Amino acid sequence: MSDTPERPARTIKLNVLNEPKDSYTGGKSSLCPGCGHDQISSVIINAAWENGIEPHRVAKMSGIGCSSKTPAYYLGKSHGFNTVHGRMPSVTTGAYTINKDLLYIGVSGDGDSASIGIGQLIHSIRRNIDMVYIIENNGVYGLTKGQYSATADIGSKKKKGVPNKTQPIDLCALAINLGCTFVARSFSGSKKQLSSLIKAAMSHKGFALIDVISPCVTFNNNDESMRSYGYVKENEITLHMTDYIPHFNPVEEIDVPEGHYRDITLHDGSTIRLETISAEHDPESSIAALTALHHAEVAKKHVTGLLYFDNSKPSLAEDLGLVDMPLVDVPNDVLRPSKDTLDKINTALYN
C-alpha cells in the first residue's frame, strides 16, 4: 500500500488502458429505484473497466423487457442492438459470424430467455457461440405490470395475485444439460461474487451463461416472494468464494490451505479462484452442478457460484471453418470471385 499522507484532490483512477471509469458508463437508468438490474449494470461497468476492455470492442446485445433496456445504461462507447423479444441470441449469432473478434455481452430477462426466446437460447448454447449471456431473473414480467414468468418458483407469491403453481424452468440446469461451457448463478445483491463471475465470463471462450437473481422492487419484492431481496439474502447457498485475477496481474498466493481452493485458467490467461467454504463442488462435473441445483430447489433455496465449467469445446467460430480475419474485414475483391472463375463455370455448364 502507498504511504502517501495526502491524497491529491480529485484523483482520477485509470485502468490498464489508462481509461477512467467514465469511459464505461452509459445513460441514466429509467428503471424503478432499487431495481436489481441497475446493480447488475454497475457491475458490468466495473467489470469492463477493471478488465481493461476497449469499449469499442464490445457489442451490447439485448431483447425486450426491463432487462433488455439496460444496455442504454452502461458502456456508452460500445455499439449495441436492442433487438426483439427473445431473439437476441440469433442476432448475436449472425453478428458473431461476421465479426468474431468483438466481445458480445447479451443481457436478457426471464420472459425473454425462459419463455418467448427459450428456443434461441437453447440453440445458441448448442452452437457454443462466444458470448456472455446475463439473465436478469426476477420471476415476473415488469413492463406489462407483474405477470408471473416461467422462472417463478412454486409457492412463491408476487405482490398481487395468487401463489405460482406452475413448475419453474431452471435456466442453469437447462444450460448444463445442453452442454453449456460456463454456467453460473448469482444475486444482484452479491456484488463481489457477481463481479468475479462476469469478469470470468468475459475471459471465457464459448457460451457463458450467468443467471442473476435480480429482485423486482415493484411487483415481486414482498415477503411471500422467493425472489425478494430479503428472501434471497436469507436463503442463498454460496458454493464458494469467487475471486477473479486478470491476466495482467500476478496470481497471488493466499492463506487458504491447499485443497480448499481451486484456480481455473480462462481462455485469455486470467484466473478464477474458487475458495470452498461450504460443501465441496467440482465445477467441471455436470452431475455435481445438477445435484447442487436440485438440493437447493428441494430446500427452497438459491445456490450461487460457478456451477459448471468446460473449456474443451470448440466455439462456433472454430466450427465454421472461416478465414482467420473477421469476415467484416475481408476486402471486396476477395469476397467476389474473379471473372475468370465465372468464365470457367459457364464453360463447364455448356459442356
Next chain:
Amino acid sequence: MATIANDFTINIATANGTGSQSANLILLQSLFEMGIPVSGKNMFPSNISGLPTWYIVRLSDHGYQAPGNRTHIQVLVNPTTWHEDLESLEPGSVVIWNENAKMEMTRDDVISYPIPMSSLARKINPKIAKLVTNIIYVGVIAEILGIDQAELESAVAKQFKGKTTAIELNITALGLGRDYFKENLSKSDPYVVERRTIEKKQFFIEGNEAVALGCIYGGVQLLAWYPITPSSSLAEGIINYIPQLRTDDDGNATCAVVQAEDELAAAGMVLGAGWAGGRGMTATSGPGISLMQEFIGLGYFAEIPSVFWDVNRVGPSTGLPTRTQQSDITMLYEGSHGDTQHIVLIPGTVEECFEFGWRAFDYAERFQTPVFGLSDLDLGMNRWACEGFEYPDQDMDRGKVVRDRDVFEAFEDFGRYLDVDGDGIPYRTLPGSGMDPILYRGTGHNPKGVYSEKPHDYFELMQRLRRKIDGARDLLPAPILREETECEIGIIYLGSMENTIQEIDDILEATGIKVSQCRVRALPMHSEVEDFIRRHEMTIVLELNRDGQMYGILRKELPNDLITKVRSAAHSDGDPPRAGIYAQLILDTLKEEEQ
C-alpha cells in the same frame, strides 16, 4: 401420314422416389442437345416416395416453355393415377403404357403402345427393376420420336458423371426399350423430333442454382437458413459452391453457413450480420417469410441491410408445398406490422436469377434495408435454358458506411439516422470500428438514434423512410417492355410468367388482338410502369394468384386518372401457368369491357 415435328407435349406419370426424375432429365437433356427448344416441368408431391408425380416435356419450335394446353404423348407407369390420366386425354393421343402394371387400356380412341416395362427391366437386374423401368420408357420414346442415340448416351454420361456401372446399365436399358418397340410394334403416330441448329450456345440450369451462384458473386458472407421446399436447393447451391469459389488455399471460407433452428432465427442471424457490417442472407418460402415478419419490420425500422430470397410456393398455410404461385407479393412488399415498404426484386429468367442474386446485396447496403428476391417453384426448381451468366458490371456497393476517422470528423454533426444528403439514406458506423457507436433499437428513435416517443421525431422518421424507399424506384431494375405501335391494350406481368407470355401473345394475336407487354422486375415499381399504363387505353395485370396482388399495389400507388385504366386477370390452381387459361382470362376481361 403427315408428321408433327418439335411441337407437342409429353406427360410422364410415375410415382416419386422411383428414380424417374433422372430418367426424365436424360430425355430432356438429349432433346436439348439436339437443339430442340424444350422445357421440362416436374409436378411432384410433398412426399419422399410412392405418391404420383408427373413430368411434362414440352417441345416447341416457337420456343414456348409453358406446360402446354394438352398432352400429346402420355406415358403411364403409375397405376394410382392410371384412369385419371387416361380419361383426360384427347382422342388421337399417344399412350405408352406399362403392360406389367396390371392395369387395363380402357380407351380405344388413342394410339396405344403397350410395353412390358417391368419385365424388360427385370432382365437387366431384378433387384433394381423399379429404377430401370423408367429408363426403359425413355428408350421407347427415343425410338418412337427418333431421338439420336449419341445424344441420349451423352445425356446419360452427363447425368451419372463418371459412374461407369450406372452409365452402362442405363445405356443397356435404353437399348432394350428401343429394341422392344422396333421388334414388336410399329409407329402409327405423327410425332417426330428434328434436329435444330442453335445460334447461341445454351445450357440448362435451375433458377435456384442461378440465384445461389449470383449470391456467391455478390459476396455473401453469411447464409442462415432453415430447410423448406422449394428453396432448399438455393441454400444448398450456395453451400456447394463455397469450396470452389469462396475458400482459400488453406481450406478456410469467406462465407459462413448456419442452419438455423427455425426461420425466425434465420432472419435474426441475417439482421445480426447486416448490423455487424456483413452481407447476410436467407432463402425460404412463404411460410418462412410469415415467420420472419417481426424481424423484417426491425430491419426496416432500424435500417439494417439484409437479403431474403422467397421461392414462392402455393399458400395460404402449408398450402401445396410442391406447387407454384405468385402469391407472396403483398407480404413481401408490405411485410411486418406498422407502415412498411420493402424493395422486392423479381427475376423472370435464370440469367436474372443470377444477376439479382448479386445485385440484392448492393441494394440492401445502398438503401440500408431488407431486400427481397421473389422467385417461385416453377422458376426455381425446373431447368431452364440459359445463354450463360454475365460477370457483374459494377463493383460491390457497400453503401454509406463511415470507415475512416477523417471522414467521420468531417461531419458537422453525426447521427445514425440523420439525413445528411437529402436522399433519406443516413450514414452508419460499424461495431468494432472505433467510430462513434449507437445502440440500435426497434423502438422509436430520433436522428441520433436515441429513444424517442416525440410526435415530431416519429413523424419525421417515417416520412424519411418513405422517401428513402421511394427514391429506390428508378434505381431498381426497369421493366422489360415489348410494345406494339399504336397498341391499345397493355399487359403487365411478372416473374416466371415470362416463360408463358409469348404463347399467350400468339393465342391473342390469332384472335386478332395485339397487346403490348411490360414485365415488372422490381418493387417499388419503376416510373416506366406508370408511363406504360398511361400510353395504353387499358392495361391488364396478369398474375398467378387469386386476388391480383400486383394489381392491388398498382391501384394503391397509381394516380387517380390511371387507376380506372387497370384491370386484373389473376388465376392460380397450383399448376405452372398454361397459356390457354391466361389468354382466355384476357379475352374475358376484354369482353366484359365491351359490354
